[in-house]
Amino acid sequence: MGDHLKGCVVENGILKACKLLKRVLHPEPNAQCKGAYLLEFRNTKTGEVTRTGAVIRSGECSKGGALMNFCPFCGHDISAHFRGE
Numbered sequence: 842m843g844d845h846l847k848g849c850v851v852e853n854g855i856l857k858a859c860k861l862l863k864r865v866l867h868p869e870p871n872a873q874c875k876g877a878y879l880l881e882f883r884n885t886k887t888g889e890v891t892r893t894g895a896v897i898r899s900g901e902c903s904k905g906g907a908l909m910n911f912c913p914f915c916g917h918d919i920s921a922h923f924r925g926e
């Protein structure tokens with residue numbers, strides 16, 4: 842256990858990124874204008890993070906971006922928990 846070299850997994854809506862994906866994800870959406878970041882959805886009542894996903898920026902300093910459907914490194918599906926609604 843504790844070995845995530847196999848690739849990304851999603852557990853209870855929380856993305857556990859593989860090592861390579863983790864390396865490119867920035868924890869703060871505004872920390873960088875380019876690259877990717879970890880998107881967090883919180884329960885507004887409890888403040889608990891209910892779902893996370895990887896978002897790749899379009900290139901500008903905008904809020905927009907595209908949710909990664911698959912990890913570009915390990916190829917695992919990392920967006921099924923967003924699609925199932």
Ligand SMILES: [Zn+2]
Nearest residue numbers: 849859912915
């Ligand atoms: Zn991965």
